[in-house]
Amino acid sequence: MCRVIAVANQKGGVGKTTTCVNLGIGLARAGKKVLLVEADAQGSMAVSLGIAEPDELDVTLVNIMEKVINDEDAEPGEGIIHHGEGIDFIPANIELAGLETALVNVMSRETILRQYLNSVKREYDFVIIDCMPSLGMITINALVAADSVLIPVEAAYLPVKGLQQLIKTIGRVHRKLNPALNIMGILLTKVDRRTNFARDISAQIREVYGNRVHIFENCIPLSVKAAETTAEGKSIYLHDPKGIVAGGYHSLTQEVLADEK
Numbered sequence: 470m471c472r473v474i475a476v477a478n479q480k481g482g483v484g485k486t487t488t489c490v491n492l493g494i495g496l497a498r499a500g501k502k503v504l505l506v507e508a509d510a511q512g513s514m515a516v517s518l519g520i521a522e523p524d525e526l527d528v529t530l531v532n533i534m535e536k537v538i539n540d541e542d543a544e545p546g547e548g549i550i551h552h553g554e555g556i557d558f559i560p561a562n563i564e565l566a567g568l569e570t571a572l573v574n575v576m577s578r579e580t581i582l583r584q585y586l587n588s589v590k591r592e593y594d595f596v597i598i599d600c601m602p603s604l605g606m607i608t609i610n611a612l613v614a615a616d617s618v619l620i621p622v623e624a625a626y627l628p629v630k631g632l633q634q635l636i637k638t639i640g641r642v643h644r645k646l647n648p649a650l651n652i653m654g655i656l657l658t659k660v661d662r663r664t665n666f667a668r669d670i671s672a673q674i675r676e677v678y679g680n681r682v683h684i685f686e687n688c689i690p691l692s693v694k695a696a697e698t699t700a701e702g703k704s705i706y707l708h709d710p711k712g713i714v715a716g717g718y719h720s721l722t723q724e725v726l727a728d729e730k
């Protein structure tokens with residue numbers, strides 16, 4: 470059965486896209502069939518997967534969602550790109566920004582992405598959705614389409630305020646639109662091993678949420694190697710296979726797979 474994971478946090482630059490790409494490719498390396506969906510007009514996932522100019526793409530997520538809105542079926546495989554490292558992905562670009570407002574007048578506007586994914590899910594073991602840094606209608610679409618949410622949190626800031634808003638939104642989606650939705654866990658990212666920030670933040674999150682929100686065992690270390698992968702268009706497993714970031718994402722992949730059993 471396919472599992473749909475939304476990677477979300479309305480705070481920018483916390484490692485959502487980096488996590489989608491490297492968890493997705495990690496799962497593919499473990500033999501899983503994976504589709505990555507970019508729900509962000511910035512197009513950074515497309516760039517991370519080697520598309521230098523996402524704004525020049527003809528077919529992106531916006532076209533697929535527009536088809537659902539207009540009650541048309543997407544062609545099999547339409548808009549899906551095969552990446553050399555064994556995953557499929559649907560990129561996005563600046564055009565997705567226009568859809569956010571266009572959705573206001575659409576019937577069942579929160580379920581457009583879910584309707585589309587329901588038609589392709591059977592081809593995959595995992596669908597991972599890269600959310601934009603906001604809690605607008607496109608992100609709500611991702612949460613409605615998802616079974617679980619993975620929340621990357623940058624270990625350099627005390628994040629509790631922003632997290633409260635995100636967890637409240639997830640709770641509302643759970644109650645009103647998607648009873649199957651759960652929080653898979655919080656992933657600490659950009660962890661500087663020379664400081665105790667990660668431990669402080671884990672402790673603070675535990676204090677506020679107790680055992681209600683899982684914190685992944687494995688965190689992702691801070692390293693310039695992670696930043697370099699974005700420009701290279703390939704995963705950390707190819708860019709720096711023996712490095713600490715590849716190790717972190719490999720362990721996260723194992724944790725996600727163990728959760729399946």
Ligand SMILES: Nc1ncnc2c1ncn2[C@@H]1O[C@H](COP(=O)(O)OP(=O)(O)OP(=O)(O)O)[C@@H](O)[C@H]1O
Pocket residue numbers: 480481482483484485486487488509511513600601602658659660689690691692693694695696697698699714
């Ligand atoms: N572990 C890491 N160590 C160092 N830099 C990192 C790490 N993970 C990600 N980065 C860098 O931090 C920046 C933000 O990462 P990323 O794009 O994954 O965050 P994001 O949450 O998707 O951002 P946005 O909210 O803009 O979509 C990028 O330049 C990325 O290369």
Ligand SMILES: [Mg+2]
Pocket residue numbers: 485486487509513514599600601
């Ligand atoms: Mg991003």
